[in-house]
Amino acid sequence: MKNTGKYDDIIKLPYHGVKKHHHMSLEARSAQFAPFSALTGYDEVIREAIATQQKNAEQCKVTIDYP
Numbered sequence: 001m002k003n004t005g006k007y008d009d010i011i012k013l014p015y016h017g018v019k020k021h022h023h024m025s026l027e028a029r030s031a032q033f034a035p036f037s038a039l040t041g042y043d044e045v046i047r048e049a050i051a052t053q054q055k056n057a058e059q060c061k062v063t064i065d066y067p
Helices: 026-033 042-059
Strands: none
Touching: none
16 A cells, blocks of 8 residues: 555544435436536527518518619
8 A cells, every 4th residue: 555644544444424415316416417408498599589580581671673
């Protein structure tokens, strides 16, 4: 074993876990690391904005007659 210096007196003490907190289930632990969508609902907002802009563009079309 390598020399641990100032921790030699506690390095071999048994670890009994944290008494304040209950163990988390695997599902709860994995949920912390699961990917998430920070922009939930953003796709719908973009689709609505595109539809609105297209509608406005259609209403603004002007026909120019050249002589």
